[in-house]
Amino acid sequence: MNDLIGFVREWPHSVLxxxxxxxxxxxxxxxxxxxxxxxxxxxxxxxxxxVARIRAWWVMAIVVGLAFAIGRVGMxxxxxxxxxxxxxxxxTLTPTRRSDYYALLAAFYLALPxxxxxxxxxxxxxxxxxxxxxxxxxxxxxxxxxxxxTRYLERTAKVQWGLxxxxxxxxxxxxxxxxxxxxxxGRNLLLIAFLVIVVQSxxxxxxxxxxxxxxxxxxxxxxxxxxxxxxxxxxxxATALGAALWWITPFTPLQAAAxxxxxxxxxxxxxxxxxxxxxxxxxxxWGHMIEGHGGVLDRLDSVCFAAPVFFHxxxxxxx
Amino acid sequence: xxxxxxxSSFSGAIRALTGARALWRCSPSSDHxxxxxxxxxxxxxxxxxxxxxxxxxxxxxxxAGADYWQRDALRRYLIREVFNGVLIxxxxxxxxxxxxxxxxxxxxxxxxxxxxxxxxxxxGDEPLLPFKSGLYHLAHCRPELEFVPVWIDNLARVxxxxxxxxxxxLCTATFGETLRLRADExxxxxxxxxxxxxxxxSEHGSAPAAxxxxxxxxxxxx
Numbered sequence: 173m174n175d176l177i178g179f180v181r182e183w184p185h186s187v188l189x190x191x192x193x194x195x196x197x198x199x200x201x202x203x204x205x206x207x208x209x210x211x212x213x214x215x216x217x218x219x220x221x222x223v224a225r226i227r228a229w230w231v232m233a234i235v236v237g238l239a240f241a242i243g244r245v246g247m248x249x250x251x252x253x254x255x256x257x258x259x260x261x262x263x264t265l266t267p268t269r270r271s272d273y274y275a276l277l278a279a280f281y282l283a284l285p286x287x288x289x290x291x292x293x294x295x296x297x298x299x300x301x302x303x304x305x306x307x308x309x310x311x312x313x314x315x316x317x318x319x320x321x322t323r324y325l326e327r328t329a330k331v332q333w334g335l336x337x338x339x340x341x342x343x344x345x346x347x348x349x350x351x352x353x354x355x356x357x358g359r360n361l362l363l364i365a366f367l368v369i370v371v372q373s374x375x376x377x378x379x380x381x382x383x384x385x386x387x388x389x390x391x392x393x394x395x396x397x398x399x400x401x402x403x404x405x406x407x408x409x410a411t412a413l414g415a416a417l418w419w420i421t422p423f424t425p426l427q428a429a430a431x432x433x434x435x436x437x438x439x440x441x442x443x444x445x446x447x448x449x450x451x452x453x454x455x456x457x458w459g460h461m462i463e464g465h466g467g468v469l470d471r472l473d474s475v476c477f478a479a480p481v482f483f484h485x486x487x488x489x490x491x
Numbered sequence: 492x493x494x495x496x497x498x499s500s501f502s503g504a505i506r507a508l509t510g511a512r513a514l515w516r517c518s519p520s521s522d523h524x525x526x527x528x529x530x531x532x533x534x535x536x537x538x539x540x541x542x543x544x545x546x547x548x549x550x551x552x553x554x555a556g557a558d559y560w561q562r563d564a565l566r567r568y569l570i571r572e573v574f575n576g577v578l579i580x581x582x583x584x585x586x587x588x589x590x591x592x593x594x595x596x597x598x599x600x601x602x603x604x605x606x607x608x609x610x611x612x613x614x615g616d617e618p619l620l621p622f623k624s625g626l627y628h629l630a631h632c633r634p635e636l637e638f639v640p641v642w643i644d645n646l647a648r649v650x651x652x653x654x655x656x657x658x659x660x661l662c663t664a665t666f667g668e669t670l671r672l673r674a675d676e677x678x679x680x681x682x683x684x685x686x687x688x689x690x691x692x693s694e695h696g697s698a699p700a701a702x703x704x705x706x707x708x709x710x711x712x713x
Contacts, residue, residue, distance in 0.1 A: 256659065264661040270651050276658050459661060460512060 185420050186240060189365055193233055200226050218383075224464025232462070232471070236368065240361055245292075247346045247364060252288040257468040258338035258476075259284065261459040266330040266449075271320035275311040275331050283307045283335055287343050294350045303340040308332055337446075337476050338469070344479040351483075353490045356422040363486070366421050366428075367435060370414040371478045372471075374436040375443070377413075378406025395447040407436045422490055431485060435478035442477025446470075494572040501573070502541040502548075505534055509649055509662035513542035516667050516692075517639060521547055523603055524637045524669070527626060529619055529689060530607035531647035534657075536574070539605050539641050542664040549575075552597055553605040556581045577604065591628045598633055608685070614652055619690055622682045630672035630681060638685060640667040642692035665692045 204223045211219050239246035263276060283303060290299035312328040348363040382402025390400045414432020418425040446469065450456065459467025469476075505511055526539055536553035543551060557578040560570040570576040577597045579590040597604060606629075609620040630636060642665045650657040667688055672681055 260659045260661060263658075264645060268648070273651050273654055273658070277656060280659060281656070459510075461510075 185359070185362060186365070189362070189369075189420060190233075190237055190240075193369070197226065197230055197233060200229070221464050226464075228462045228464050240365070243361065244346075244349050247349060247361065248288055248292050251342055251346045252284070254468060254472065255284055255288070255339045255342045256280070257459075257461060258342060258472060259334055261461075261467045261469050262334040262338050263331070265453055265455060265458065266334065268327050268330060269320055269322065271318035272315050272327050272331060274314040274317050275328070278311060278314055279307070279331055279335050279339075284339050287339050288346075291343050291347050291350065296350065299343065299347065303335050307335055311335075341476040341480055342472065344483040345475065348479075348483055348486070351486055351491050353422045353486070356490075359420075362420040366414070366417055367479060367482050368475065369417065370410055370432045371435055371439040371474050373413050374406055374410035374439055375474055376406075377409045378402040378440070381405030381409070391444055394444050394451060398444070398447075403440060407433070407440060410436050431482065434485065435482050438478040438481050439474030442474045445477070446473035494568075497569075497573045498575075501537050505537050505541050508657055508659050509538070509646065511538060511541040512661065512663045514663060514665040516665065517669050519544050519547060519666075521550065521603075522637060523598055523601075523635075524639050525598075525604045525606055525626075525629065526551070526639045526641050526666075527606045527608050527685065527689065528641040528643050528664075529693075530609050530612050531614075531643065532612065532650055532652075534646055534650060535607065535643055536605045538643055538646055538662060539664055540574075542641075542666075547603070550601065551603045551605060552577050554579060554594065554607075556611075558582060558585070577602075581610065590625060591632055594625075594629050595632050598629075598636065608682075612652070618693055619686060622686050624678060624682065626685055627672075627678045627681050634672050637669040637671060639669050640685065640689040640692055641665065642667070642689060644693070667692045 204219070204226050207219050208215075208223055235250070239250040259280065263279075268276065287299055287302055290302060311331055315324065315328050315331070345364055345367065348367065349360040351360060351363070353360070378398070379402065381404075382397065382399045385405070386399030386401045388400045389396070390398050390403050411429055411432045414436075415425050415429035418428035421428055423431060446458075450458065457466030458469035461467050462471055465471050502511075528535060528539055536555075540548055540551060540553070553574055553576045555570055555574075555576040555578055557580045560566045560576065560578060570578065577593060579593050580586040594604065594606075606626065608622040608626045610623040610625075611620075613620050626638070630638065643662065644665070645660055645662045648658065649660050649662065670685065670688055676684075
């Protein structure tokens with residue numbers, strides 16, 4: 173009954189929000205198709221990629237919208253699946269050896285479902301410790317099976333890192349539903365919407381600002397596409413967007429802007445860190461699952477870094 | 492009916508688990524072809540099969556070792572009814588029909604083949620074992636056949652030898668450019684050319700194989 177009241181109370185805001193997202197995507201689609209029509213004589217790679225990216229955004233928005241409509245369980249299941257795809261991409265591209273089989277088995281089939289089950293039953297103490305402490309201790313023990321010492325520390329570090337980024341960090345997105353904020357009961361799904369919309373817009377706006385007026389590369393060794401102009405313009409405009417979305421959050425406009433700034437900066441650095449790993453491995457994208465974007469991790473690198481910080485800031489000051 | 496369903500579920504499972512991504516350097520075609528690949532796991536031919544366009548799948552038959560696949564009723568059922576395999580006897584002493592003749596019959600019957608010229612699963616550190624001569628003899632008997640190298644990447648990590656539960660990791664099958672036996676080509680030259688064409692694909696797969704990365708990933712591929 174409470175769930176139902178909560179659902180009904182929150183739907184006007186969520187409907188408004190998704191209508192807004194649909195409008196933005198519609199405008200983007202019109203612009204991209206117009207660009208494609210304009211360049212029809214000399215088809216360009218950039219425009220083709222833009223069109224593919226926007227199509228993928230429609231799919232992603234619809235999938236998140238469906239999970240949103242189902243509610244808490246839908247979100248937890250969605251992000252568990254996203255974690256699985258992300259971890260699969262990460263482990264695929266970070267070579268391990270045969271003797272890591274049991275550690276990987278435990279990572280995929282034990283740590284991942286257990287983490288999301290703990291989020292589901294709302295056992296905060298354990299989902300905060302499961303991967304940083306217990307998986308951290310168990311996985312290297314499993315990697316000793318077979319007595320293979322070749323690159324032992326490197327291998328165990330890779331598996332642990334993959335779990336932290338792809339499972340621990342991403343699980344903090346649905347964990348936002350568990351926060352009991354006085355006066356905000358039953359509306360926590362909108363916190364997820366705030367986080368995802370602000371951080372993803374920051375990525376998109378950095379891309380747009382970069383394409384429009386980007387000149388100086390901000391970290392040429394780490395990323396060939398991130399520019400100073402893109403960074404400043406993207407973070408500033410996504411922060412303004414966060415402030416403008418204060419009405420779906422328990423924050424004042426100023427607080428919303430401050431939190432948006434923090435998660436945008438975390439997201440930016442998340443992109444840089446994941447980019448550094450890709451450069452080191454000699455690859456451009458983590459995978460091929462999302463047309464035009466690359467893999468799941470290419471799309472979520474910023475959310476991975478922003479989610480736990482967003483979660484703990486709210487938990488410390490608003491709960 | 493049931494065997495078709497089973498075939499689709501094997502192929503569906505491997506696609507769900509590994510993505511079974513296909514990269515084509517030649518164009519997919521229903522011409523009679525021999526797809527030859529590196530052999531690291533039992534999933535290999537299901538992988539190649541799943542990466543092929545559905546319209547081509549039914550006429551592509553894997554070549555499998557009779558000694559292994561006739562060991563019990565379940566394997567006999569799977570290889571005959573589900574995978575529609577062409578069985579050849581690997582041990583010459585056991586042979587009733589010449590292996591190359593068996594393959595030629597299958598080709599003449601309108602099928603394409605999946606073949607693993609290493610002859611056995613590669614469990615070592617070498618990326619590719621020396622080829623058995625069967626590939627050459629087949630090319631010699633049917634010179635019009637096109638040979639397509641297929642490099643399967645990462646599948647050995649999905650299910651290492653002797654393990655039961657597969658790991659979900661992304662795999663890529665890279666289909667290289669077709670090659671044919673040249674008029675004046677001798678056995679060793681053809682086998683070397685075919686083997687090098689396959690090895691060349693390994694460096695362009697999804698997993699990088701340069702420097703340190705090569706050492707560690709080949710360690711995984713044992």
